Amino acid sequence: MNEIKLRRKKPKIDKGDLIFYCVFMAWPVLQFLVYYIGVNINSILMSFQFNQIIDDKIVTDYFSLKQYAKVFEWFGNADFKNYLSVSISAFLITTFISLPLGLLFAFYIYKKLPFWSGFRVVLFLPSILSGVVVARIFSDYLSACAPIIFGKDSVMGSLLDPVNQKFFPVLMFYNVWIGFGTSVLMYSNKMSAIPEEIIESAHLDGAMGFKEFWYIVLPLTYSTISVFMITGVASVFVNQFGAYDMFTGGADNSVKSIGYWFFVQVASKFKTVQKSAELPYYSAVGVVLTLITIPVALSIRWALEHFGPSEE
Numbered sequence: 001m002n003e004i005k006l007r008r009k010k011p012k013i014d015k016g017d018l019i020f021y022c023v024f025m026a027w028p029v030l031q032f033l034v035y036y037i038g039v040n041i042n043s044i045l046m047s048f049q050f051n052q053i054i055d056d057k058i059v060t061d062y063f064s065l066k067q068y069a070k071v072f073e074w075f076g077n078a079d080f081k082n083y084l085s086v087s088i089s090a091f092l093i094t095t096f097i098s099l100p101l102g103l104l105f106a107f108y109i110y111k112k113l114p115f116w117s118g119f120r121v122v123l124f125l126p127s128i129l130s131g132v133v134v135a136r137i138f139s140d141y142l143s144a145c146a147p148i149i150f151g152k153d154s155v156m157g158s159l160l161d162p163v164n165q166k167f168f169p170v171l172m173f174y175n176v177w178i179g180f181g182t183s184v185l186m187y188s189n190k191m192s193a194i195p196e197e198i199i200e201s202a203h204l205d206g207a208m209g210f211k212e213f214w215y216i217v218l219p220l221t222y223s224t225i226s227v228f229m230i231t232g233v234a235s236v237f238v239n240q241f242g243a244y245d246m247f248t249g250g251a252d253n254s255v256k257s258i259g260y261w262f263f264v265q266v267a268s269k270f271k272t273v274q275k276s277a278e279l280p281y282y283s284a285v286g287v288v289l290t291l292i293t294i295p296v297a298l299s300i301r302w303a304l305e306h307f308g309p310s311e312e
Helices: 015-046 066-075 078-110 116-128 131-150 155-160 168-192 196-204 210-220 222-234 243-247 258-267 279-307
Strands: 050-054 057-061
Touching: 015 279, 050 279, 066 279, 078 116, 078 168, 078 210, 078 222, 078 258, 116 168, 131 168, 131 243, 168 210, 168 222, 168 243, 196 210, 210 222, 222 279, 243 258, 258 279
Parallel strands: none
Antiparallel strands: 050 057
């Protein structure tokens, strides 16, 4: 008996649709090639340059490792240790405070408990407005209200007054609050995708309230939690934690992270030829910090995948 093979005809692609798709995708693809791949390749190549100023002109020595030697010298500097301490402290504080609170707020919205809609607006509002605008409102509000509420000479009044530029705890509070919009939105969307049959079955087994959250919702939301953890670790050296929005270039050392220092230094190097000559050094800093971050982020990813709860 001969076997009859049925061949499915491939759907014909309309040329007009194909042209529209190519034109539509050309701009984002071009942006990705130029502003991501091109910029990063150029940064890596620039890190091997050594510039000198001769007769007000930049003379470049290619394939030099002098910039990397300067980077490792900077790692022993007291300023770097301070920036590193601020970056790691800010990451740990914002992560281990905003993560559980964000999950609880998302669960509150997911269960549509009283005032859940208004509660969602309050959490999402900082994400809708410009970060600079929100930081300025936050800073001005504290400047006006903290001395009145706590007294000008009190410890809290001095701590919360942004004029002092030494209010790391308040800056962390700002970061936790400003980060709720994105995290709560992602968590609540993931929770909304949980099949109703699973929730109903859990209710029949007596999993209500916190048990439902701990044994059902949390494991099924774990993949989203892992994404936030990994991206947070990957960006720990470039995160300014709102310090630039608050103080622009005049922040105190107590709130200067590596990301803040990096941004301020690079942004100031385009004003003169002498300053532009220093850009290869900061490219080398970025390359070294990236090489440090990659294995740490991959290790965190491996640990989260192997020791975290399964969705199955």
